Amino acid sequence: MAPLRPAACFQLLVGLLILTFLSEACKKVTFNVPPKLEPMTLIGRVNLRQCLRTPDIITSSDPDFIVLEDGSIYTKNAVSLTSEKKTFAVLLKDLQEHQQKKIHVHLLSHPKKMHKTKETVLRRGKRRWAPVPTSIMENSLGPFPMQIQQLSSDTAQKYNITYSISGPGVDEPPVGYFYIEAETGNLFVTRPIDREEYQEFPIICYAKTLDGYTPEVPLVHLIRIEDDNDNPPIFEPNTVTFLIPENSRSGTVIGQMVATDRDEPDTLHTALKYRIVGQDPPSPRGGSTFNINPDSGAITLAAPVLDREHVDKFLVLIEARDMAGQRFGLCSTGTAVIQVEDINDHAPMCEHGMYEAYVPENTVGAKIVDIGIIDRDAHGTPAWHATFEIIKGNEDGAFKIERNQNSNIGTLCTEKGLDYEKNKERRLEIVVNNEAPYVLGPNARPISTSVCVVVVKVRDVDEGPVFDPCVLILNVKECLEPGTIVGQYHARDPETGNSEGIRYRIINDPCNWITMDDSGQIRTARLLDRDAPDLQIYQCNVTVIATDRSGKTGTGTVVVNLQDENDNFPVIVQTEYIMCRDRKPICLTAVDADLYPYGAPFQFSLPDRATQWWRIVQHDENSAYLEPVGPIDYGVYTIPIRVTDNANHGGTTNIKVQVCDCTTPSDCDNTRMIPPRRDAPNVTLGVWAILAMILGSLLLLLILITLCVCCRRSVPVGGSKHVCDDLANQNLIISNTEAPGEEVMDPNILPVKAGNIVTTDQGVGAVKTGGQESFEMVKGVGHQTLESVKGGGHHTLESVKGMGHHTIDSGRGYGQSMMDAYRYNYSEWQNFTHPRLTEESVRGHTLIKN
Incomplete structure (x- = not known):
């Protein structure tokens, strides 16, 4: 491996230095603490911003401690220092700048000093870190800044303590009202304060060493603002209107005037007194017409002198003064408008x-x-x-x-x-x-x-005729013949008192019920029937006029009442009913077109011939119950019922009752109305039953006719020979039945002799006439069937089906069983005829000989 170049080494060294600088630890912080710490005990506060300006994440490497955003360190759990020193780190991270810093915290254990004198333990006396609350007079004149308190910690004897404060009035609104000297602990106020705006300031005081150790718990110090009597009482609203009736008695409460004071409650600054300082108009007797309660402000009437006809309104000026009404107290005034209400104390x-x-x-x-x-x-x-x-x-x-x-x-x-x-x-x-x-x-x-x-x-005025009475009530019975006299109506001359020379006529008759002649007689104009459909009203007002010789007139009114007559008998509205098997009584309701006294109550009755089966039970004045006397058969019953009204005028209504085998009337129909009963003396057949009987009779008749025709065809004709039943053991049987040829052995094919051929949808059939036997081969389901019927020497295997051919329907019933009894398959027929065949063959025909 080649050695590194000097330039590359230099770059690597710079990178390590930068990385070390970005993650280097800040200065160490040491706190002196007791050996045992309770949960949520303040250890001290560290300056986080000095280490990392904008930390996003603040954590502790030891889970027993928590660090707040302001740098305060608290115990999360109970901590016991087993050794004299405990170390952990406060981790700070800046996510945007990707920086990470550490603050190492060292906890030193120092036990409390206790002096033992013999058996007595001497402890430290009361500390001075919790002074009493500070009071400031509001609107103080200064000079400012003005010292109001000095904070002192007992730990200043051991450590170099600096003091600081925070909270409302310091770094929270309102800002700048207080500050503290860090070295001396002197607390100052910077300006006058209004108690009505700010009543107290709870500020937090801190005592810490130069290295950030806080030996004292942060102290909440309360600064109270003492009230000054700088607000006068105020009436809101300033003018109030009251009402009081005139002639009221002394002591009547009129109303209450109330003032408010913004100063501190329950002090002399808000102890108000009320008094009346003026009245307009003044009392005529001197003094005040009204009194006021000095404590509550309630206004009362001093004397019963209120008279609305003299004075209807008073203006009363009321003063409210604090300091319990003392002369040096602040005051203001309000106006009470007292209006005198009128009462009815004067007669018209x-x-x-x-x-x-x-x-x-x-x-x-x-x-x-x-x-x-x-x-x-x-x-x-x-x-x-x-x-x-x-x-x-x-x-x-x-x-x-x-x-x-x-x-x-x-x-x-x-x-x-x-x-x-x-x-x-x-x-x-x-x-x-x-x-x-x-x-x-x-x-x-x-x-x-x-x-x-x-x-x-x-x-006096010359008057025309006057009807007496001015309104005539005329009751007319209905159904009177036209032209019947029903009354008269006369007028008289008020001057002479007689009716001579007065003529009468009708000037308004909206109903056209009556006529009136010159003499004043009233007749019916037409037949009036209350039950007529065109007659909708039963009362009509007719205006008549009377004229004297001088031409003066007078009018009168005839009120025609059309009275009811007993011309209708009560009838039962519903005439058809259904009675189920429970034999529940039927409610019959009758109506009558006539009015009282020709209507209800109604009487219901049955004729003598119906009382043995039915009975009537009166329900109310309009209805009655109809019920059977005993057990009754199903069927339809017509029952005549007579109904009479209150005047014994009545008629008969036929009621049709259908007794049905049902549970509810809606379940009843014709098929269930008359169920079959062997013991029933009266049987009624329905339409479908009668139709079924007719169709059955026709079918039976058709079968009989068919059998007769078949029997008639089976009688021997001319010289036909009789063939006995025993085909094997008796005489020679003459037959046209051919055996299958040697070259044709298919069992599905049966050759037949020339003759009449009948084709059906079941197969192929052949019938030979002229006294010979007939047979049919039916092709179906893979085999042939042979049908034969005994009788008359001829065996017929199918019934007639058109053109003189005879068929027997064997589809159902007894005919089917008969046909099955005589049906053989082809193999059975071959086994029966083959032993009896001789060697003689006539044109393909074989005779069976005895």
Whole structure:
């Protein structure tokens, strides 16, 4: 390996020096501590910024110690120094500059000195590191800076101690109010302080040695600002309005004036006293009309002299003074506006005690006279608004008084027309009061109400006929024939008192119910039926007019009431019901178009023929329950029920009840309505049951016809020979059945002789006519089947299927079993016929001989 060049060695040396400089340790710090340290005990504080300006991470190499951002070192756990010295390091890292520094901390153990004299242990006396709180008078005049305290530590006898402070007023807002001399511990204030702004300053005091050791725990020293009486009491708001009714009694509380003082509470600086220093207007009797509580500021009435009609408002000037009201205390004033409320202590009076006026007869709404009112109470209030009452002379209600709210004037008017012939003069007595009740003041006399008299004189006027009565109530029964006389309505001449020469007619009949002739007789105009759909109302007002010989007229009103007649009988609205197997009673409800007394209560009854099966139980006046007497069969029942009204007018309604085998009426249908019952005396068949019976009968008839045809075809024809059942042991059987040829042995092929051929979808069949037997070969599922039917010497294997061929349906039931009994496969047929064949062969045919 080649030696390094001098330049490369120099560069390496510089790099190591730089690395050593970046990670070099700062100066060592030594602290003297007791041999045993409790958790969270302050060891001291080191200057971190002197070692590394901006450390991002501050840790301790020993987990028993923690280091804060200000450099304070505390024990995390209980530490016991087994030796006289313990060393650890404070690690500082700057992540941005990639720097790392260490501060080595040495802890020296020094036990407490104890002097033993015989058996008595002498300990150190009380230390001076915890002075009493410092007080400063607010707004002090100085001179500044002004010394306010001196801090001293007992450890200054051993170490060279320097002092420092921090906290509010030092390095926290407000900054610069206090500072301390590091060598002497003298604490100074730099400026006057307002207690209302800052009441106290908790500053933290430190005592440490020149090397950073802190033998004393940081001390929280409280600097209090003593209050100076520099704030006067203030009323907020300065003006307050109070209300008090007039004629109030002495001692009535009106309100309270309250002032506040910013000085220190619970001192003479905030001990306030109140007093009244002025009043406007002044009391006519001298002195003050009001009193005030010197401690609470509550205002009360001094004497019952408030009269709103004389003075309605007072201005009271109130003073509040601190220092418990002493003359040297600070003070301010506020204004109390006391408004006197009106009460109804004055009765309204009529402007005149007697009024006289004239009014024409038969005039409605005519103004007769205005009655003015005088009232001393507050205008526009309920104590001023007048009320009028006619206490005499208006027994028939012919007069009324209308009041004007703004002017408080009452106007007497006619409510009805006055009749000169009956009374030519009316004398009215009117009493006047207020809306609000009267209130008596202290030692006041009772209030008397005002009464005035109005004489009303009636002037005679030539009048037209007058109907008597002016409104006629006419009750007309419904369903009367048109033109029936139902009443008469006459008018009379008020001058003569008779009805001669007066003619009548209708001028307004909106319903067209009645007519009226010249004599005043009233008849029905048409047939009136309350139940008619075009008749929606049962009362009609008809206006009639009467005309005398001079042409004067008068009107009257006929009120026609259409009365109800008992022309309807009650009926049951719902006529069809379903009763399930629980036989729950059916509720029948009846209605009647007629009104009382021709309506409810209704009576329900059954005819005698239905009482053995059903019964009626009355429920209420409009309904009844229908229930069976005993067990009843399923089916549909029609039950006649008679319902009568309160006047014993009734009719019969047929009710249809369907008794069904169901749980709820919605489950009932025709198939479940009549279940099969052997013991049921009455059986009702449904539509589907009847249809099934008809189809079954038709099918049975078709089968019978088919069998008859088959039997008819199986009878021997002409000279046909009879073939017995025993084909093997009896006579020679003549047959056209051919055996398979020697060259054709396929069991699936059966040659047949020429004859009639029938083709089916099951295979191929052949039938030979002319007294010969027929057979069929059916091809299916890989083998052939032979079907034969005994009878008449001929064996038929298939039924007729079109064009004279006979087939027997063997698809289901007994026919299928019959066919299976006579069906053979091809091998069985071959085994049966082969032993009986002779050597003789006729054109491919083989005869079986006995």
